[in-house]
Amino acid sequence: MEPLSDPIPAATLIVMRETAGAPELLIAERARTMAFAAGALVFPGGRIDPADHAAAAILAPALADGAARVAAIRETIEETGIAPALSPAPDAAMLTALRAGVDAGEPIHRLLARLGLAADLDALVPFARWCPNFKEARRFDTLFYLVEAPPGAAAHADQGETVRTFWASAADILAEVAAGRAHAIFPTRRNLERLARFGSFAEARADAARHPVRKITPWIEERGGARLLCIPDDAGYPVTAEPLETARRH
Numbered sequence: 001m002e003p004l005s006d007p008i009p010a011a012t013l014i015v016m017r018e019t020a021g022a023p024e025l026l027i028a029e030r031a032r033t034m035a036f037a038a039g040a041l042v043f044p045g046g047r048i049d050p051a052d053h054a055a056a057a058i059l060a061p062a063l064a065d066g067a068a069r070v071a072a073i074r075e076t077i078e079e080t081g082i083a084p085a086l087s088p089a090p091d092a093a094m095l096t097a098l099r100a101g102v103d104a105g106e107p108i109h110r111l112l113a114r115l116g117l118a119a120d121l122d123a124l125v126p127f128a129r130w131c132p133n134f135k136e137a138r139r140f141d142t143l144f145y146l147v148e149a150p151p152g153a154a155a156h157a158d159q160g161e162t163v164r165t166f167w168a169s170a171a172d173i174l175a176e177v178a179a180g181r182a183h184a185i186f187p188t189r190r191n192l193e194r195l196a197r198f199g200s201f202a203e204a205r206a207d208a209a210r211h212p213v214r215k216i217t218p219w220i221e222e223r224g225g226a227r228l229l230c231i232p233d234d235a236g237y238p239v240t241a242e243p244l245e246t247a248r249r250h
Contacts, residue, residue, distance in 0.1 A: 004133055004139060005138070005139050006139075007131050007139045007140055007141035008047050008138060008139065008140050008141065009047065009048040009068070009140075009141055010045060010046060010047045010048060010071070010140040010141065010142040010143070011045050011046070011048055011068040011069065011071040011072040011075070011142065011143045011144075011145065012042075012043045012044070012045030012072060012075075012142050012143070012144045012145070013026075013043060013044055013045055013072040013073065013075070013076045013084065013124070013144075013145050013147055014026075014043050014127060014144060014145065014146050014147070014191070014195065015043075015044070015076065015082060015084055015147055015148075015149050015153075016146060016147070016148060016149060016195075016201050016204060017148070017149035017153065017167065018200060018201065019169075021169070022169040022170070022171060022196075022199065023169065023170075023195075023198065023199070023200060023201060023204075024167040024168055024169055025043070025167065025168065025169070025170060025173070025192075025195065026043070026044065026076075026080060026082060026149065026153075026155055026165065026167060027041050027042070027043065027165065027166055027167070027168060027173060028041070028042055028043070028044050028079050028080060028155075028157065028161075028162040028164070028165050029041055029042075029157070029162060029163055029164040029165070029182075030042055030161060030162060030163070031160070031161060031162065031163050032163075039183055040183045040184055040185050040188070041173060041176075041177070041182050041183065041184045041188065042184070042185075042188055043144070043188070043191075044072075044075055044076040044079045044080050044082075044162075045071075045072055045075050045076070045079075045142065046071065046075040046078075046079075046161075047071070047140070048067050048068055048071040049071065051107050051108070052067040052068075052070040052071040052074065052108075053066075053067040054107065054109070055067075055070045055107055055108045055109040056069070056070045056121075058109045059109050059112075059119050059121060060119075060121040060122075063121055063122075065126070065143060066121060068143045068145075069121040069124045069145065070108060070119070070121070072124065072143075072145050073085055073086075073108070073119065073121075073124075074102055074108050077095075077098055077099055077102050078099065078102045078103060078158060078161075079157070079158050079161055079162045079165070080155040080156065080157065080158075080162070080165045081095055081099050081154070081155060081156040081158075081165075082095075082149070082150065082153045082154075082155050083095055083098050083150065084123070084147045084148070084149065084150055084153075085119060085120045085121065085123040085124060085147055086112070086117050086118065086119055086120070086150075087117065087118050087120060088117070089150050089151060090115075090117065090150075094115055094117070097115060098111065098115065098117075099158075101114075101115075103158075123147055123148070124145040124146070124147050125145060125146040125147065125204075125205050125208050126143065126144075126145060126208065126213045127144045127145055127146045127191075127204075127208045127213070128143075128144040128191060128213060128216065128235075129141070129142065129143050129144065129213050129214065129215045129216060130142050130144070130187040130215075130216050130217075131215050131216070131217050132186070132187065132217060132218055133217050133218075141215070142187075143213070144191065146201070146204055146205060146208060148201050155167070169196070170192045170193070170195040170196035171196045173192055174189065174192050174193065174196065177189060186218065186229060186242070186247050187216075187218075190231065190237050190239060191237075193237065193238050193239050194207075194236055194237050194238060197238065207236060208236075210236070211235055211236035214235065216231050216232065216235060218230060218231050220244060221241070223241070226243055227243070227244040228241040228242060228243055228244060229241065229242050229243075229244050229247040
């Protein structure tokens with residue numbers, strides 16, 4: 001049996017904003033040319049680079065997962081133009097400068113210092129960790145974090161990795177996927193189902209506190225003659241099994 005590739009460390013940011021109705025989440029649509037999750041709806045994020053470790057050592061040396069938090073913020077700036085967990089809250093001109101600096105590869109701790117900004121990495125709430133073990137061109141071990149959206153945040157896709165960004169409730173995103181008008185991979189759908197239960201950021205944060213983050217690796221199990229893709233039933237997710245054929249199709 002051919003061995004699996006080593007998973008790539010990655011981080012994802014679930015940016016949530018309060019509305020009069022259900023909270024809305026920041027979603028990016030990946031370009032169809034991407035090697036991983038082409039055309040899928042995702043939360044912004046990406047791999048953890050060596051520079052993220054260097055930045056974390058300066059910005060938050062006491063945080064064991066500091067590099068993942070830095071990567072989550074950096075990737076969100078790059079893919080959507082939104083800069084969460086920074087103070088003071090960047091205005092439009094500063095957001096442009098931030099994105100340009102990230103795109104140019106400027107180390108984020110130097111970029112923040114140059115612009116007079118501070119990163120509050122403690123504002124990111126650990127929410128989940130997923131590491132599927134299927135044969136894919138790229139396999140990721142991804143940490144998910146919750147964060148509140150900056151006031152008045154407006155998203156703009158980078159037109160590289162992402163072709164569209166938008167805000168929507170978890171329930172509305174799931175409805176689009178169920179209707180076949182959008183595509184989302186298995187971990188994203190499971191996290192959307194979990195997020196759809198919350199009426200506020202405070203509720204999401206409280207749920208995260210009740211379910212300490214542990215690595216979730218889905219497995220295939222046969223039940224009643226059907227092959228299901230399963231996850232643990234005690235990790236905070238309302239849906240823990242799905243027929244394998246629909247899990248792959250969506």
